[in-house]
Structures are given as C-alpha cells and as structure tokens.
Amino acid sequence: MSFHIDATVRARNLDVSLSLGQAETVAILGPNGAGKSTLLSVAAGLLRPDAGSARLGEQVLFNLDGGSRVWTPPHLRGTALLAQEPLLFPHLSVLDNVAFGPRSAGASRAESRETARHWLAEVDVMEFAGRKPGQLSGGQAQRVAVARALAASPELLLLDEPMSALDIHAAPHLRRLLKRVLSGRRALIITHDVLDALMLADRVIVMERGRIVEEGATREVFRRPRSQFAAGLAGVNLMAGTVTEDGLRTFVTAELPSLHVAGHLDDEAEPGQPGVAAFPPSAVSIFLDAAHGSPRNSFPVAITDLEPHGDHIRVRAGDLAADITPSASAELGLEPGSRVHFVVKATAVQVYAA
Amino acid sequence: MNFSGIPRWVYGLAVVGGLFVLLPLAAMVAKVNWGQFIPLVTSDSSLTALGLSLRTSAASTALCVVLGIPLALVLARRPFRGQRLLRAFVLLPLVLPPVVGGIALLYTFGRQGLLGKSLELAGIQIAFSTTAVVLAQTFVALPFLVVSLEGALRTAGNRYEAVAATLGARPTTILRRVTVPMVLPGLASGAVLSFARSLGEFGATLTFAGSLQGVTRTLPLEIYLQRETDADAAVALSLVLVAVAVIVVGLSYRRPRRADIPAEAAA
Numbered sequence: 001m002s003f004h005i006d007a008t009v010r011a012r013n014l015d016v017s018l019s020l021g022q023a024e025t026v027a028i029l030g031p032n033g034a035g036k037s038t039l040l041s042v043a044a045g046l047l048r049p050d051a052g053s054a055r056l057g058e059q060v061l062f063n064l065d066g067g068s069r070v071w072t073p074p075h076l077r078g079t080a081l082l083a084q085e086p087l088l089f090p091h092l093s094v095l096d097n098v099a100f101g102p103r104s105a106g107a108s109r110a111e112s113r114e115t116a117r118h119w120l121a122e123v124d125v126m127e128f129a130g131r132k133p134g135q136l137s138g139g140q141a142q143r144v145a146v147a148r149a150l151a152a153s154p155e156l157l158l159l160d161e162p163m164s165a166l167d168i169h170a171a172p173h174l175r176r177l178l179k180r181v182l183s184g185r186r187a188l189i190i191t192h193d194v195l196d197a198l199m200l201a202d203r204v205i206v207m208e209r210g211r212i213v214e215e216g217a218t219r220e221v222f223r224r225p226r227s228q229f230a231a232g233l234a235g236v237n238l239m240a241g242t243v244t245e246d247g248l249r250t251f252v253t254a255e256l257p258s259l260h261v262a263g264h265l266d267d268e269a270e271p272g273q274p275g276v277a278a279f280p281p282s283a284v285s286i287f288l289d290a291a292h293g294s295p296r297n298s299f300p301v302a303i304t305d306l307e308p309h310g311d312h313i314r315v316r317a318g319d320l321a322a323d324i325t326p327s328a329s330a331e332l333g334l335e336p337g338s339r340v341h342f343v344v345k346a347t348a349v350q351v352y353a354a
Numbered sequence: 355m356n357f358s359g360i361p362r363w364v365y366g367l368a369v370v371g372g373l374f375v376l377l378p379l380a381a382m383v384a385k386v387n388w389g390q391f392i393p394l395v396t397s398d399s400s401l402t403a404l405g406l407s408l409r410t411s412a413a414s415t416a417l418c419v420v421l422g423i424p425l426a427l428v429l430a431r432r433p434f435r436g437q438r439l440l441r442a443f444v445l446l447p448l449v450l451p452p453v454v455g456g457i458a459l460l461y462t463f464g465r466q467g468l469l470g471k472s473l474e475l476a477g478i479q480i481a482f483s484t485t486a487v488v489l490a491q492t493f494v495a496l497p498f499l500v501v502s503l504e505g506a507l508r509t510a511g512n513r514y515e516a517v518a519a520t521l522g523a524r525p526t527t528i529l530r531r532v533t534v535p536m537v538l539p540g541l542a543s544g545a546v547l548s549f550a551r552s553l554g555e556f557g558a559t560l561t562f563a564g565s566l567q568g569v570t571r572t573l574p575l576e577i578y579l580q581r582e583t584d585a586d587a588a589v590a591l592s593l594v595l596v597a598v599a600v601i602v603v604g605l606s607y608r609r610p611r612r613a614d615i616p617a618e619a620a621a
Contacts, residue, residue, distance in 0.1 A: 044520050074519035081520040087513055091535040100531070104523035152521045 003156055003186060005061070007042045007052035013210040014038050014049070020156070025187045027201035027218065030229055035210040036190045040158045043188065044081045045074035056155050075104070080154035084165045086145035088133035094144050095120070095129040101152025119147035123177055139170025143177060150181060157187040163196065175199060194222065194233045206230050226276055226354045228319055236278045237320050240354060243275035248351050250277070255318035261297050263349030274354045283348035284322035286315060286332060287341045297349065299342045303334055317342060379596060386593055387586040394590040402568050403576035404594065410484060410572060411552035414491035418548040421492070422499035423534070423541070429500065430507035448497045455493050456561025463489065463562075486563035487570050491552035498551050499544035506540020507533075546606035550599055 003020040014035040020026055028036045041047035043054065045061065048071065054061035061077055063070040080101070088097045098116035099109075107115065120126045123143045133141055142162060149157060162178065163171045179199050182189075191197055197204050197218050206214040206227045214227040225231040231238035239261055241250035247262040261277040269275055290298050301317035308314070312323040315334060322342055334340070387394070394400065429441050447455055463480040464470045473480060480486050514536060518528045534541065556574040563570035565579065573595060581588040 044516075046516050046519070073525075074516070075522050075524055077520070078522070079520055081517060083513070083517070087517045089514060089518075089532055089536070091538070100518065100523070101521040104518075104521060104527055148521065154520075158520070 003054075003056050005039075005043055005052070005054040007039070007049040007054065009035075009038055009042065009047065009049045009210075011050075012038045014042075015210055016207070016212050018205065018212065020186050020188070023184045023186060024203065025182050025185065025189065025201050027197040027204045028188060028190045028207060029192070029197060029204055029233065030207035034207040036207055037160055038210075039207070040081065040160055040188060040190065043156070044079045044158055045072065045077050046081075059155075078153075078155035079158055080149040080152045080156075081158045082145055082149045082160065082162050084161045086133070086138075086141035088136075088141055088144055088148070090133050092133075093129070094125070094131050094133065094136070097133065097144060098148045098151050100148060105152070115151050116147070119151040120144070122150070122181070123147040137170070139166050139173060142166060142170070142174055146174070146177060146181065155186065157182070157185055159187060159189040161190050161192065164192065197233075198222070204230075224350075224352055225278065231278065232319075236280050237284070239277045239320075241275065241277070243269045243271050243273045243351060243353065245271050247346070247349070248275055248277040253318070255301060255320075256299060259297075259299060261349060261351070262346035263297075263351040264347060266350065266352035269351055269353050275351055276354045277349050277351045279344050279349045281314060281321040281323040282312075283344050284320075284324075285343045286322055286324055286328070286334070287343055288332060290341050297344050297346060299344075301340060301342050303336055303338045303340060305336060306334060382589060382592060382596070385585075385589050387590070390586055391590050391593075394584075394587045395594055397587070399567060399576060400587070400591055403571055403573045403591075406484070406487070406568065406571065407553055407573040410487045410491060411549050413488045414495055414552040415545055415549040417488065417492045418496050418499045418552075419541070419545055422496055422503060422544065422548075425496075426500050426503035426507055427529075427533075430504045431512060444500055445497045447494050448501075452490075452494055452555065452557030452559075453561050456490060456558035459486070459490060459493060459558065459562040481562060482564045482566065482570060484563075484569055487559055487572060490558035490562045491555045494555055494558055495548035495551040498547040499541075502544030502547060503537060503540050506537040506544075509540075510536050543606040546602050550602040553598060553602075554595065 002022060004018070006017045008015045012035055016035070016039055018026075018039075028039065030036050038047065042049050043061070049062070049064065051064050053063040053065055056078065059072065059077070060070050061072050061079075088094070089100065092100070095113060095116050098119055099112040102112035102115045103109065117126070117129065120129055123146050125140055125143050125147065128136060128140060128144065133144070136144065142165075146162070159178075163174055166174060175196065178189075182200055189196065189200060191200075201218050203215065204218050204221050205212050206221070206229050208227065208229055214221060214225070214230055221230050222234040225234045225236065225238060228238055239248065239250045239259075241248045241258070241261070243265070244260070246265070247260060250256065250259045250261060252258050263277050263279075287298070290300065299320065301320060303315055303317050305316040306313055306329065307316070309323055313326050313329045315322045315324060315329070317340075320342055332340070425444055429437065429444070460481060461467045462469055463473065463486070465474055465479070465481060467481075470480065480489065514532050515528050518532045519525075523531065554574060555572070556578065559570065559572060560575060565571045565575045571579070573591060577588050577591045577595070580591065
C-alpha cells in the first residue's frame, strides 16, 4: 500500500516523480510558483496532467502514458484536500459539513452524523456542531475543515498550507492537532514554515521551478541543506559547486564569479563531486577591503538589503547573508548598493556532497 | 455625514430620473375609478385572465429554472469554443422585440414550422394554445434567469465544488448539495425576475398564441383589449399588474440574510 505519482504539466512547467510509504507524512517546501499546489491538484484529480501516472495502493489514479488512458475522477480517489481557507459549505451546519464525506460515500443520514460527531470530538470542536460556518473564527473553521477531511476517511490527505491563513494564536493549536491526527496517516503537506516540516513531516521535498531539487529526512535536510531554498529556511548560506581537495570551486552565479571556497570537507565528500559549501550568517564578518591570507574566504559582494534580525542586523547580498551588530553596521556605513567583502573563516565552512 | 464624492448636480438629475418612473404610475393611480375597482378586477374575464397569467407564468418560470440552470452552468464554469456566441444567442431575447420572438416561435412550432410539422403528425398542436403562451413567456424570460444565475455562479467560484469532489461527492451530488444551495439567492432572484417578465409578456404571446379568452388571453392582453372598450377596467387591471410587479421586485431585492454571507466576511 503506497502512493506513487509521476506527472508532467507543461503549461505550468511541472515535472515530478514522488512516492509515499504507508503511513508517511511528506512536507513539500519551495518558493511561490514552484508548482507545489499544482502537484496537489494533479494528485486530487482537479487538474489533468499532460503525461504521467499515479497509483494509490491498488487503485490507478491516472495513467496517461501509452495507449491506455485511465483517469479516475476526484470523487473516486480517496484523496481529501485541505486548503488554506477552510471552505466550509456556508449553507450547511458544522455537523453536516463534517458528515458530507460519509454521506457522499453512501452512509445514511444518522450514520454519517455519528461519524461526524466522532471527528468533531477528535478535533475538539464538538460544541460548534449546531452552528453555521459563518459563526466560527478562522481557527475554529479550519479545525472543522480538518475533521471534515478526516471523516471522508481518505487514503491520502492533501494539505495546502493549512496554517497560512490563520493568525499567530490559532496556528500553534492547529499544528498540534495536525501532529496528532497525521501520525499513522499518509499525507502530503505544503508549507512555508520550518516548524511545520519539523513537527509534522517524516520527510521533506523541496521544489523549485516545477522540479524536486532536494529530498530527504526532515532533520537531515535542515542540518545539511543542498538547495538554496532549504538553506534559506535552515538559516545558512549555501554556495554550490565542485568539491576540491580543501574546499569547493563554486559555479558562476548572477552575483559572483567562480570562486574557491576553503572549508572543512565532510567525510563522504570526494574531490570532483558536485557539492555545496555551507556556513551560518553569524560566521560572516564584513570588511570594506579584501582581507587576504588563508585560511579566510573573502567574497566581493554588493549589498542588496539590510534588515533587523534579533539583536543583530542581517546584511543580504544576493543569496548570501551576514549577521553583524548594529554598531558595526553603522561604523562601516552600510547601505544597499555598498560594495563590501563577506569574510568567513575556513573552519566555519562545511563542504559536503550535493 | 460621510463623504459621498457625488457632485450636487447629480442628485438633481437623479430626482428627475426617479420622477420619470414614478410620475406615470401616479398618473395611472389617479385615474383609477375606486368605486368600481373591486367589481372591475373581479369580473369574469378579469379573473380568467389573471388566473391564466399566474398559471402560465408559474409554468414558464419552472421551465426557465429547468433549462436555465444547465445553461448558466455551461456558460459560467468551463470555457469552450463558441461560448461567447452561445451566450450572445441566449441573451438575444433581451434585446429582441417580443413580436419578432413570437414570429420566430411561430415558424418553429407553428403548423408549417420547423418542428411543428412533425409535431402535427404526432397529433400535437402547439400554436394558439396555452402551451404556446408558456413557450412565448419562457423564450423572453429565460435570459433573466441565466444572466442572474451565471453572475452568482461566477462570484461563488468552483472551489467549494472542488473540495466536495475530493470528499467523495459525485458530480450530481455536488450540484444538488453544494452548487445549487450556494447560488440559491441568485437563482431565486433570477426566478423572480423571470416570473415578472413572463407576467408582463405581450408581443410574443399575441403573435404566437393569439388572444382566446381562457386559453391564451393573459392579463396584459386583456388590458390591451379592455383599453378600447372600457378604460376604467384597463386602468384597474393595470394597477393589479403594478402591485404584483412591486411585490416581485421587493422579494428579489431584499437584503441578504446573514447566512448568505461567506464565512470569511462574517468572522
């Protein structure tokens, strides 16, 4: 019993292949427009891909390759979708919203309401059973939406940023609830939040421009990110290139030419392999002139942004960031456009295979 | 006082516009022979015409709902080739002179008409029957329902339907339990407008159905007939139609109930 999807949507430049185990929750991370929601729509059957196939257990969700073109409509798939907004049916009571799935599956009115009561109790909103959705707060409504999705007893739960429309007080409550109900279930959850991925997911995949660029166990991905997006979430600087004897030769980027980065090689990193160099913004110092002498790295950059970051100033230069004290920033007279050098000791740089 | 942003002269023209509609109604009411009002509107021919009007309008409204919901769904949901053309044709009766609609119907369902010949062979005769009245009214009233429902469907979007589908609801279940209930206010106001248009239908009815008392002579036809012989009766019956119209418009433009407001807005 596993889920596998292989899909190409040319109009949205999506081309992914993904598998989920029996009771696995996978978080999908990635910048806006990476194709995350498109992937969920394809899995749910709301969008027909140009090519590919998908199976959920014994059931073929679609198979558009070769001669046989199989397409299972959304209502026969067992893939419940939970979106950013609760989208509770406004004309039905909370109880009947949650009873909607079982009722559609052919249960009697009484049976489906019994199931609905069970799930309302499970997500702790039993007292709202008789209300109309318009009388609920955003957090309450989203919990009812979770109950409604679970009551349909889906084989695969699809969650599209379920926390993003909630205020900061309601989100932690729902996150704890999801942690409880997702354990032992198969689910795909799109999120922008490291905390969601760490708390809810066994595994993460990172999507950029319609492709999966990185995947792995959640902790491992944040400990040693290999994609720019995961590095940003993990709060580290990342430079990609080719592993050398004592560091990394970077690829040319929009901001920087190919550079040699001196760093500490991971045990498994072999020279000649594609790899990445990672270092935290706190390890970066800023100088107006090039600082020479190994074992220091000095990158000539142009500052793009300055923003407060805790009690430090985060200085951004393209994909790189440095955290310095406000007094140091004032002393250097930093402002967007300033040309400076980001300097980082070789011992602070980790180099590992990508 | 809140800032309105409306120049003062606009209010002046708005008053003129309001008077333009109200004044003729007032003039008509002033002409009503109140002493004879009840006998006039309860005469045999009046009651027959009113009854026929209400029955045929109810039937044509039902027909508008049955045909209009599918049309509005097809026009509102998924774009397809020729959709704009289909919409233009569906809305044509709004701008077509009703008498032209009546002639078109006659050449479709009349004895020598496109479908009429086959129907005649099957022993069904439509022209100049009560059925013809209903068809004429449906022809002119259908666009009102389609326009109003299509707008409601577009505003509602199809995200709720998508959720319903992933919860396991078949398309027909979604239509019955989600789509139609969610656009019910739009459907209701569309049905009310269709009913009102059917009630007032004159030109297409006269052309296609004629004016047989008790069979095809609806209230507007009765009023037109009475106008030549008994002006008092015509005015009295007109007032009845105005009253029905006021009730209908009042029903369709009442403020939305709280339950109709989406969750996000009410939260």
